[in-house]
Amino acid sequence: MGKKILYFTMVVLLVVQFFGPEKNTGDLTSIDYFYKETNPPEDVKIILKESCNDCHSDITRYPWYNNITPINYWLNSHIENGKKHFNISNWEGNSVKRKDHKFEELIKMVEEKEMPLNSYTWVHSEAKLSDDQIKSVVNWAKLVRVKYALEPKPE
Numbered sequence: 001m002g003k004k005i006l007y008f009t010m011v012v013l014l015v016v017q018f019f020g021p022e023k024n025t026g027d028l029t030s031i032d033y034f035y036k037e038t039n040p041p042e043d044v045k046i047i048l049k050e051s052c053n054d055c056h057s058d059i060t061r062y063p064w065y066n067n068i069t070p071i072n073y074w075l076n077s078h079i080e081n082g083k084k085h086f087n088i089s090n091w092e093g094n095s096v097k098r099k100d101h102k103f104e105e106l107i108k109m110v111e112e113k114e115m116p117l118n119s120y121t122w123v124h125s126e127a128k129l130s131d132d133q134i135k136s137v138v139n140w141a142k143l144v145r146v147k148y149a150l151e152p153k154p155e
Contacts, residue, residue: 023060026058027058028059031058033092039144043136047133047137050126052115055082056082058090060079063123078117086102086105106137107141
């Protein structure tokens with residue numbers, strides 16, 4: 001009986017490897033509007049690419065282990081959750097109030113070292129932010145918020 005359960009489990013694990021969630025592989029131009037509007041300096045662009053874009057845009061660089069089920073579902077869950085909270089690929093069309101609020105959240109999460117997630121930086125050590133990188137991102141985000149504060153509000 002034990003061998004049958006083991007064989008059945010192995011067959012199920014093998015079969016599920018042929019299925020997985022849809023990949024988050026959008027067009028690279030989807031982030032252009034965000035970059036144009038928020039004008040990050042080059043060092044911040046690099047930080048965004050290495051530490052943020054995989055989960056906060058429509059462009060994810062997938063690691064090799066994404067081909068293993070159920071890991072791919074777990075990663076997909078992180079990506080979908082990240083995009084729900086802050087998605088630079090759908091920046092255009094959001095109100096100034098919403099954009100400002102998203103940057104307020106960004107500042108808080110980065111300053112408190114809640115972003116990038118530890119579960120991401122365990123495998124992507126290059127994504128872990130140094131104190132200087134945190135300062136660069138926060139300073140840029142604060143400037144963006146000043147820009148949004150100065151924009152005319154609809155009446």
